[in-house]
Structure formats: C-alpha cells, structure tokens
Amino acid sequence: MNEQKIRVLVAKPGLDGHDRGAKVVARALRDAGMEVIYTGLRQTPEMIAEAALQEDVDVVGLSILSGAHMALAPRILDLLKSNGQGDVKVFIGGIVPDEDVSRLKEFGIAGVYGPGASTEQIVLDIRAIIAKRA
Amino acid sequence: MTSLAHSVLTGNRLALARLLTQVENDTPAGREGLNVLFAHTGQAHLIGVTGAPGTGKSSLVNQLAISFRKLEKRVAIVAVDPSSPFTGGAVLGDRVRMRDLSGDAGVFIRSMASRGSLGGLAQATAAMVQVFDAAGFDVILIETVGAGQSEVDIARLAHTTLVVEAPGLGDDIQAIKAGILEIADILVINKADHAGVESTERALKSMLDLAHPVEKVFQHHGQSLAVVREERTHSASEPAANLWVTPIWRTVATDGSGLAELVGSVQAHAAFLRQSGEWSMRERARLAAEFDLFIQQTLVDRFRARVPEERIDQVLESIQKREFSPREAANVLLSREDI
Ligand SMILES: Nc1nc2c(ncn2[C@@H]2O[C@H](COP(=O)(O)OP(=O)(O)O)[C@@H](O)[C@H]2O)c(=O)[nH]1
Ligand SMILES: [Mg+2]
Numbered sequence: 001m002n003e004q005k006i007r008v009l010v011a012k013p014g015l016d017g018h019d020r021g022a023k024v025v026a027r028a029l030r031d032a033g034m035e036v037i038y039t040g041l042r043q044t045p046e047m048i049a050e051a052a053l054q055e056d057v058d059v060v061g062l063s064i065l066s067g068a069h070m071a072l073a074p075r076i077l078d079l080l081k082s083n084g085q086g087d088v089k090v091f092i093g094g095i096v097p098d099e100d101v102s103r104l105k106e107f108g109i110a111g112v113y114g115p116g117a118s119t120e121q122i123v124l125d126i127r128a129i130i131a132k133r134a
Numbered sequence: 135m136t137s138l139a140h141s142v143l144t145g146n147r148l149a150l151a152r153l154l155t156q157v158e159n160d161t162p163a164g165r166e167g168l169n170v171l172f173a174h175t176g177q178a179h180l181i182g183v184t185g186a187p188g189t190g191k192s193s194l195v196n197q198l199a200i201s202f203r204k205l206e207k208r209v210a211i212v213a214v215d216p217s218s219p220f221t222g223g224a225v226l227g228d229r230v231r232m233r234d235l236s237g238d239a240g241v242f243i244r245s246m247a248s249r250g251s252l253g254g255l256a257q258a259t260a261a262m263v264q265v266f267d268a269a270g271f272d273v274i275l276i277e278t279v280g281a282g283q284s285e286v287d288i289a290r291l292a293h294t295t296l297v298v299e300a301p302g303l304g305d306d307i308q309a310i311k312a313g314i315l316e317i318a319d320i321l322v323i324n325k326a327d328h329a330g331v332e333s334t335e336r337a338l339k340s341m342l343d344l345a346h347p348v349e350k351v352f353q354h355h356g357q358s359l360a361v362v363r364e365e366r367t368h369s370a371s372e373p374a375a376n377l378w379v380t381p382i383w384r385t386v387a388t389d390g391s392g393l394a395e396l397v398g399s400v401q402a403h404a405a406f407l408r409q410s411g412e413w414s415m416r417e418r419a420r421l422a423a424e425f426d427l428f429i430q431q432t433l434v435d436r437f438r439a440r441v442p443e444e445r446i447d448q449v450l451e452s453i454q455k456r457e458f459s460p461r462e463a464a465n466v467l468l469s470r471e472d473i
Contacts, residue, residue: 004159005222005247026225030221030223030224031221032223033223034223036226037226037229037245038229039229040227040229040230040233046236047237050237051236051243053147053148054151055151055244055245084148
C-alpha cells in the first residue's frame, strides 16, 4: 500500500436538477487515478462541508448551473475554513460570467470551468495545485 | 502539539478524518496512531453488509444507521467501492443514498476505495474500524460489494454479517452458492416491494437447509477455536443457546419497511454471540490472525533486509537444480543468527 491518492469530493449544490456534467467530471478524475467521492444532487453548503471533512478530501469540485455561485461558493469556503479545512482547494464547474470569475478567485476559489472546458485541463490543474501544496 | 490519536480520543472530528487517511495509507503516523488507540478498542459492534451491486446495500445502511440512532447509538460507516484496476482511481457513490444522515454529529461516514490489493483491503479496513472503535462509535457498519475473498476477510472482521439479496437477480443466487452463504449471519431480501420475493426466499431457504451443519470454524495454527455446533434442525423455532439459525428478513430500504425486525435480529445476534462465548472467540481469532500477519510481515522484511539478493538468487538456482528442496534451503538461510 502506502499510496497517497488525491481525494476529490464532487458535489452539486443548489436546486437545479441534473448532474450529467458532474458525473462526466467524476469519471474523468477517476480515469486520472483520483478517488472521487460523489454525493449527488441538491446538496446544501453544510452537507458539502461535512462530507469534505469526513472524507478528508484534498479538493472539492462544485457543479453549479443555477447561477447561484456567488451565494454558494463563499458560504462553502467559509464552512471549510471554520472546520479547519482552509487548505482544501475548491473548483467550480458551470456557467459563470467573466466578471464573477475574478471575484470568485478573490474569495479563494482555485479554478472556474465553463461548459467548454476540457476534463484534461481540470485534471492537470488539480495535479499542479496539489503538487504545489505538498 | 497533541497527536492526532489523542485528539481523536477527545472527539475531534477533523483529527478523526485525518487519522483515517494516515491509517488507510499505512503511513508511520497511521501506525503510531493505531498503537495509541488500541487500548480503547474492543467496544463497538461491527456489522458487515455485503451483496451484489444494486441490491440496496447503501440504502439499507442508511436505514440501519437511522434505526441505531433512534437507539442512541453512535454510528460509523465504512463504505467500500472498487477501484478501477486500470487507473487505480475510483468513483465512490455510496453517500448518495445516505443523505438522511447528514447534519447528525452522531454519525460519521467514510468512503473507501478497494485499491486492488487483495489482503491489503481487509487489513486497511480493519485498521480504519479500529480508529472508529477507539473514537467511541457504538456501531460500525461496513459496506462491501460482491462475494470475493475480500468480503470473506471483511466478514471475518465483523461480528455480524448481513448478506443482501434482491428479487429478480437470478445470477447472484449463484454467487451465494459460490460461498457467500457461509459468511451470512443474517440474510436480507431487500426490494421486497418488487415481484419475485417468494421465489427468492424459497431459493435461499433451500440453500440454507443444504448448508448444514452451520458451523463456523475459526482455525488458528490448525487448532479449531470454534465450538462444535449442533446440526441445523428443521424445526428451528427454538434455537439452542449455542446455535444461531441464519434468519431471512424482507426489507424495503427506500421506505424503511422491515427495518425494526432486521435491527431486532442484528441485536439478537450480538446477544447470542455474547451469551454463547462466540463474541470473544471471534475476537480472539481475529486478533490472532492480525498478530500472525504482523509477525510474518516483520520477519519477511527482516529477512529481505539481511540476506543479499545475490544469495537468494544462488539458492534459487540450486533449488531449481534439485540440489535442495525449498524447505531445506529456507531452513539453511533462516538458521543465520541475525534473522
Ligand atoms: N424499489 C426499491 N428500490 C430500492 C430499494 N433499496 C434500494 N433501492 C434502489 O436501488 C438502487 C441501488 O441502491 P443502492 O443502495 O445504491 O445499492 P448498492 O449498490 O447495493 O449499495 C437505488 O436506486 C435505490 O434507490 C428497495 O427496497 N426497493
Ligand atoms: Mg453501495
């Protein structure tokens, strides 16, 4: 054994009802050798932070299509921080206007990916940021 | 700075999560933590839940946890899913069925990938379970898929093993024939709202009747540690004190039907184990196996560290030329004083 796997929580906060995109990303991360904890639809920020803690993940990937990213993302970052998990990297996939992207990064979001982003790029970015942290 | 293990003992959930990672990765910090925690283990009721994919194990674990919470037990869940043999990655999806449990500080759910190593999974699972046990969880539910050797090993770890079936999955009745029945303390026919429950139950019953005597023998150095049990009687209405007759329960995990009976049966099994002395016998067998394994691993490591590889190559050659038998050669190498 003695493997250090990258562990990623893939979560879908908010009320919009489909998770095809989240599942595609989850499978891509698995195929890149990561361990992905998939939590399903309609997760509250509290549920996401709790799962991130119990699973001791390195990365949280949020799929947000509802447009509620400006409300949800800072809330999730706060909860992670107050749980002692401020070092967890949070990525967002979804439809996010450019002006929001820079605000989200100021809050501490590590990366934002639109519908056109390649899963290869997401994998590379996660690997890079984890390598830098270690 | 206090160690992770000490923080775990004071109820720190972040420390618990982090120590679980160290233990799963078998790091020096993880090993040290297990040593510190060991004195606090041996309290929890370990319950294995296994069966084919899609039979409803995660949903059932969710319901079991809800029921045990009503009894004011603290519940930990270890949910194991397979790693991809090609990439080593995994998608662990069991939490999807356990959302009812979120927000309850008396529950802690940990997903785990099988990571493909045969003996390794059971060993890592056992170690994770020890951490939860020391952290004060009263009930630890261990979900595993299928009927492989790992499941059998994990069943050996659990006090009570539930094997989950669902109607209409004709093929996995075959899986049961292939050996999983022997590890079942309790059989569950989940999805009892589907057609075909009666025929599944009939099939299971007839296989249980074939499986007599229901004797679970734990071997240690060739010595049987198990009580010899009586043969399964067909009128199983009054079970003898030292005989557990594997019951079959029907459940609907999506709405909780049948759960009260199932939980009652799980508790009756724990009571049976304690009363018959099998609880401590199982524990003894498990600890003996764990102890043996560490002795073996340590001796093999020491041997490899002390005997140069060229020497081993030489010896292998003379074995192949039939100059020595493998046993003779091993005896010669092991007779070195520094091993
Ligand atoms: N109709 C019905 N569906 C169920 C029942 N239990 C689980 N399911 C469904 O079966 C599917 C697989 O359940 P899951 O718990 O993930 O099974 P696992 O793969 O064995 O862990 C899910 O869609 C569940 O909602 C049940 O008792 N009745
Ligand atoms: Mg499952």
